[in-house]
Amino acid sequence: xxxxxxxxxxxxxLGGIAFCLIxxxxxxxxxxxxxxxxxxxxxxxxxxxxxxxxLMLQAGWTLVTVKLFLIxxxxxxxxxxxxxxxxxxxxxxxxxxxxxxxxxxxxxxxGRTPGSGGxx
Amino acid sequence: MMFSVAAxxxxxxxxxxxxxxxxxxxxxxxxxxxxxxxxxxxxxxxxYGFVDDRPEFLDLxxxxxxxxFIGTIAVAKYVTFNDMGHGDDGDPAGDI
Numbered sequence: 001x002x003x004x005x006x007x008x009x010x011x012x013x014l015g016g017i018a019f020c021l022i023x024x025x026x027x028x029x030x031x032x033x034x035x036x037x038x039x040x041x042x043x044x045x046x047x048x049x050x051x052x053x054x055l056m057l058q059a060g061w062t063l064v065t066v067k068l069f070l071i072x073x074x075x076x077x078x079x080x081x082x083x084x085x086x087x088x089x090x091x092x093x094x095x096x097x098x099x100x101x102x103x104x105x106x107x108x109x110x111g112r113t114p115g116s117g118g119x120x
Numbered sequence: 121m122m123f124s125v126a127a128x129x130x131x132x133x134x135x136x137x138x139x140x141x142x143x144x145x146x147x148x149x150x151x152x153x154x155x156x157x158x159x160x161x162x163x164x165x166x167x168y169g170f171v172d173d174r175p176e177f178l179d180l181x182x183x184x185x186x187x188x189f190i191g192t193i194a195v196a197k198y199v200t201f202n203d204m205g206h207g208d209d210g211d212p213a214g215d216i
Contacts, residue, residue: 010122017129020160024136027156033148036140040156043133048163051126055170058122067178071162071185078189082155085193089200089216090148 009054016050023047032098033090037083044079048072123171130164147199151192158188 019042026039052072059065134157141153162184169177197216198204208215 013122013126017126020129020133024133027140028136033146036152040152043156044159048159051163064175064178071182074185082189082192085196085216086148086152089196093200095146095148
């Protein structure tokens with residue numbers, strides 16, 4: 001039983017670390033800010049999620065598991081909120097996505113959130 | 121062994137996030153990198169609690185998660201409006 005739990009923990013933690021490293025690599029490699037948001041959300045969801053579930057398996061049915069679960073739920077809800085706020089304020093601050101054609105650039109400009117663009 | 125490997129991977133990712141925070145062309149890239157760094161700090165505090173067999177470190181991880189979120193939202197609002205107390209100007213979607 002302990003052996004099976006250890007193997008499952010190893011698998012989950014190595015998977016989570018792999019997602020963290022891929023996210024960190026994407027954070028350096030991707031070419032504009034909105035693409036980098038995707039790399040960052042990879043770390044915030046699957047990276048943290050898999051590693052914490054692996055730690056929960058090691059902790060067993062104790063208060064430690066409850067605390068890990070609380071942190072996991074909190075990050076699960078706040079990380080998309082922070083990403084959304086960052087993307088919206090960047091779009092209102094004239095950071096445009098790196099698109100290929102002039103036509104797409106016009107579509108990006110036309111689709112901008114109205115109301116808070118003029119006060120920067 | 122398991123926890124040391126996890127800590128090593130998290131530290132490598134933290135270095136990558138720091139590099140992006142240095143080179144990020146816009147201020148939003150830097151905020152994003154610092155947000156990721158904060159999430160990774162939560163992870164490494166939790167993992168260190170397991171390495172050292174001291175589960176009290178998880179309470180610190182909870183506090184770091186709370187402060188990380190509030191800090192990201194506050195900095196994003198400050199660089200957008202130059203003002204922490206700015207209203208939403210009647211926009212039903214909120215201020216930022």
